[in-house]
Amino acid sequence: MGVPAFGKAHAEEMLLPVRREYVVLSFFVAFMLNMLPLTGWALMLRPDFVALVLLYWGIEHPRRVGFTPAFLLGLAIDVADGSLFGQHALAYCVLMACAIALHRRVTLFGLRGQMLHVLGVLLFAQLIVLVVRQAAGDAFPGWWYFLPSISGCLVWPFVRRLITVPLRQRVKPEDL
């Protein structure tokens, strides 16, 4: 695409209104993707899909999706992962706050600018988990720990495209 990275002021098409069921479905799919039984490098590189979907809804519909789903999904992830109860809840709440605080700003940027924002927010959320675990007495696992943020930033365009597929208008307005 020959679109410049900055200054692409919301050149996207208009999307259909979002139904509550669709938001819940997107969270469910993201959660299942997080639960896939991966091992080794695949697990190290796997982006946190729940965080990405939360970010998307926080940026696009800050009134519809708030802290409650972030908190509850975080608790579910904590139980499924066997990690400390509440660490992901905390990280996702901060992530949601960042998304809501930045939602006007992020949509002004082109794809690359958005990806940079996403990278920053994801790294911040992971840093919170790291700080919590260090406080609880765990060792730093290694720099590969931050790889999911980088892969999350790289898959952000695809996640965005996938979520908006059912929201595109079937009939083009200019055809009418």
Next chain:
Amino acid sequence: MEYSPLPFFQRGPSLVTRLILFSLAALVLLFADARFRYMEDIRGVVGAILYPLQELAEVPASIASRVGQYFVLQSTLQRDNAQLSQEAFVNATLLQKQEALLVENENLRELLKLRPRFEPSAQVAEILYRARDPFVRKIVVDKGATDGVTEGAPVIDASGLVGQVHRVYPWASEVALISDREQAIPVQVVRNGLRAVIFGLGYDGALEVRFMPVNADIEKGDLLVTSGIDGAYPSGLPVAFVDSIERNAAYAFARITCRPASGVGSHRQVMMLANADSYPERPVAAERVTRKSAIGEQGKAD
């Protein structure tokens, strides 16, 4: 924070207020879990709700492995079959010998009036997935409280000790691997019976024997098995092979690195043993009481 609502629209509490509220709730949960482990019941409930989802997430992987199994080469099957029948033959001979030894051992123990040796019951469990938390070494298996799994039960595979049950859900349980940073296992060197404690290091494929003097009789390639003196693990399970020993006179202890005997990454089934519940009580308290009463009696006699 550039998100500030216009005053004439009612939108509830501000972003910062909501963030602080939810963060506080999360921190309270974290503290209660990390410090006091208060959250086990809630964890159990959420885990039971999530169990069908976990099973669902397993489906693609199991379909892939089944399809893979279907397209196994004939030659591979023949080779495996030959190898297994040879192994079965060797094992059968050993088993016959062992039965004779068991009977003999029982008779001898009876003669010596010793307690019968603890025989754990076992069940096979399938590994559901490797825990995704990068800070811990755990696996999740498909046997839980409904199958009689209890916390602290040892878990083994064909070649040695894998870990210990850390948390039990109704239909699944978390097993902390021996390489987990919080695992410490009392072991014994098979060659000479030397007792030691082996610690996980927090990453795969390495364990460490700590607090052994520089001149301890331990050599590269030694097999370490569980000694069974803690009551958590039955004795004689292979744990690790000694990989390298650094004897530096500047330090009080030798630096002994080991490699685990079991291979968690290489197969999908593990064996879960039952807890050693018939372990005798520790005699320390009784000793103290007798001493006190003895002193008391002495005082009375004076």
